[in-house]
Amino acid sequence: MSSPPPIEVRQLRKVFHQATSGQAVVAIERLDIRIEPREVVAIVGQTGCGKSTFFDLMIGLEAPTEGSIVIGDKTPYGDFDHFRGQIATVFQQDRLLPWRSALDNARLPLELIGLPEEVQRERALTWLKRLGLERFIDAYPHELSGGMRQRVAIARAFVVQPNILLADEAFGHLDEVTAAELRETFLALARECGSTAILITHQLEEAIGVGNRIIVFGKSAKLLADIKVAQWPKSEHAMLREAIQMTLQSNSPDPRLARVS
Amino acid sequence: MIQEHRELAVDPRFPRQTLVSVLVFCIVWEILSYLAPSLGIPAFAIPSFVRIGQSLLTITPIDVAVTLARVIGALIVSFVLGLALAMAMYSSRSLENYLHPMIRLFMAVPVVSWILFAVLWFRGVEFRIGFVLLAVCGPVFLIDSLDAMRGVPRDLRGMMRSFRPTTLQFFIKLMLPAIVPSIITSWKINLSLAIRVVTIAELVGAVTGIGHQLAVAQELFSVADVFAWTLVLVALLFLLEALVIRIESRLLRWRP
Numbered sequence: 294m295s296s297p298p299p300i301e302v303r304q305l306r307k308v309f310h311q312a313t314s315g316q317a318v319v320a321i322e323r324l325d326i327r328i329e330p331r332e333v334v335a336i337v338g339q340t341g342c343g344k345s346t347f348f349d350l351m352i353g354l355e356a357p358t359e360g361s362i363v364i365g366d367k368t369p370y371g372d373f374d375h376f377r378g379q380i381a382t383v384f385q386q387d388r389l390l391p392w393r394s395a396l397d398n399a400r401l402p403l404e405l406i407g408l409p410e411e412v413q414r415e416r417a418l419t420w421l422k423r424l425g426l427e428r429f430i431d432a433y434p435h436e437l438s439g440g441m442r443q444r445v446a447i448a449r450a451f452v453v454q455p456n457i458l459l460a461d462e463a464f465g466h467l468d469e470v471t472a473a474e475l476r477e478t479f480l481a482l483a484r485e486c487g488s489t490a491i492l493i494t495h496q497l498e499e500a501i502g503v504g505n506r507i508i509v510f511g512k513s514a515k516l517l518a519d520i521k522v523a524q525w526p527k528s529e530h531a532m533l534r535e536a537i538q539m540t541l542q543s544n545s546p547d548p549r550l551a552r553v554s
Numbered sequence: 555m556i557q558e559h560r561e562l563a564v565d566p567r568f569p570r571q572t573l574v575s576v577l578v579f580c581i582v583w584e585i586l587s588y589l590a591p592s593l594g595i596p597a598f599a600i601p602s603f604v605r606i607g608q609s610l611l612t613i614t615p616i617d618v619a620v621t622l623a624r625v626i627g628a629l630i631v632s633f634v635l636g637l638a639l640a641m642a643m644y645s646s647r648s649l650e651n652y653l654h655p656m657i658r659l660f661m662a663v664p665v666v667s668w669i670l671f672a673v674l675w676f677r678g679v680e681f682r683i684g685f686v687l688l689a690v691c692g693p694v695f696l697i698d699s700l701d702a703m704r705g706v707p708r709d710l711r712g713m714m715r716s717f718r719p720t721t722l723q724f725f726i727k728l729m730l731p732a733i734v735p736s737i738i739t740s741w742k743i744n745l746s747l748a749i750r751v752v753t754i755a756e757l758v759g760a761v762t763g764i765g766h767q768l769a770v771a772q773e774l775f776s777v778a779d780v781f782a783w784t785l786v787l788v789a790l791l792f793l794l795e796a797l798v799i800r801i802e803s804r805l806l807r808w809r810p
């Protein structure tokens with residue numbers, strides 16, 4: 294597979310106008326980031342800081358108010374159809390279609406691309422097996438546990454072997470053991486596919502464990518810190534954690550983060 | 555407690571109360587039919603069940619078939635048009651803003667007015683009947699489908715759009731399956747509506763159909779015939795409803 298294109302976020306701004314009050318909510322103030330191909334990035338930030346909005350803009354579900362996201366030389370909103378089969382998302386809730394079996398849920402993105410049905414089934418089956426669901430391919434979502442449903446959602450994201458994988462607090466609602474297990478699987482598969490992966494999380498352990506890079510969002514997605522985890526030896530992870538915690542609490546970069554990077 | 559009681563009352567596996575009430579009605583009717591002459595009521599007004607049975611034997615299947623065909627045909631057309639318009643209105647806010655008040659207005663028009671319009675505007679009997687059924691049932695399909703589409707969770711719509719479907723795929727893979735439960739509910743409502751409306755429409759000018767036969771029975775002062783045709787209508791409605799329920803349980807197998 295060819296290398297995924299870099300992601301360039303330039304002067305990105307998103308303002309919502311609340312339907313009821315007409316008040317403007319600045320979800321993203323000004324954001325500049327560049328994400329290299331195959332990077333695994335964790336984004337942390339407090340609830341309401343604009344993480345999901347950033348994802349909606351990345352997916353192309355929303356238009357930027359100003360600025361742009363450029364992937365390769367295309368924009369996910371403007372060139373919406375260009376990215377069919379290239380960006381896949383695992384959401385906070387599994388968002389499976391309740392009337393479809395696990396297999397039919399997993400093959401949905403392939404249906405939309407228009408692959409022949411046997412190919413769809415075969416590929417979806419392969420991924421479901423890799424996620425340990427071979428015995429549940431015909432089960433409806435309501436017959437599966439939360440963890441299993443999220444596995445189906447992960448299979449659904451991977452079937453197209455996307456260039457870019459997004460996960461929005463995808464493991465936050467599961468118990469710790471299941472969450473850790475799924476996270477490992479997700480990362481291993483992402484590396485194997487050679488995808489760029491961006492994970493939103495509010496758990497710092499998860500962020501430090503996951504990324505080669507941690508991006509810390511303040512209010513209105515203000516870029517508070519951009520941390521290369523490799524620069525922090527394992528022995529200093531506790532300190533890193535504390536520094537990020539302080540950064541989040543004070544909504545301004547902790548000096549310890551600046552010192553190293 | 556109250557909930558339990560209600561469920562019991564409509565549970566088809568417990569038809570005891572139903573049987574009792576029907577039986578009581580029949581007995582009272584039969585007694586009245588014997589007492590009628592001595593009460594000064596003309597004998598034909600409350601025919602005995604033997605007389606009604608004779609009328610049932612004279613039921614002409616062709617009239618039942620014609621009425622059934624009109625109902626099914628008009629419902630299918632209403633459904634397709636209603637759903638198509640609902641999809642268009644879902645896709646375009648401005649179209650909805652223009653059309654929604656009109657549809658509400660349509661729904662407030664009495665059936666009798668539609669029948670009069672039909673008689674004034676159309677020559678062909680089938681057109682008249684079709685028009686009336688479409689005017690009555692179409693808006694129900696439309697509004698129900700539109701409301702149901704608006705009720706599809708935002709989460710699922712976002713998920714679907716994140717995989718970049720075409721507009722057609724978006725409707726076929728997400729919106730239509732999601733609104734199947736509401737569509738079935740509107741079919742149930744419209745079936746009983748259409749069965750009742752079609753007979754009134756057939757009273758005006760039709761030379762076949764159950765409505766026409768009811769009109770004939772009325773001219774002949776034959777209460778027994780009216781009773782028999784009414785029984786046929788009710789039976790038809792129950793049969794159709796049973797069919798919809800079968801289809802429903804097939805389509806909604808995925809439900810917990």
Ligand SMILES: Nc1ncnc2c1ncn2[C@@H]1O[C@H](COP(=O)(O)OP(=O)(O)O)[C@@H](O)[C@H]1O
Nearest residue numbers: 309311318320339340341342343344345346347
């Ligand atoms: N569709 C919308 N309309 C109005 N305001 C919105 C909308 N989506 C998000 N917001 C607002 O934007 C801000 C950021 O929300 P969100 O991106 O969901 O935060 P997070 O995912 O980090 O918790 C919040 O204040 C939220 O109320």
Ligand SMILES: [Mg+2]
Nearest residue numbers: 344345346461
């Ligand atoms: Mg969020």
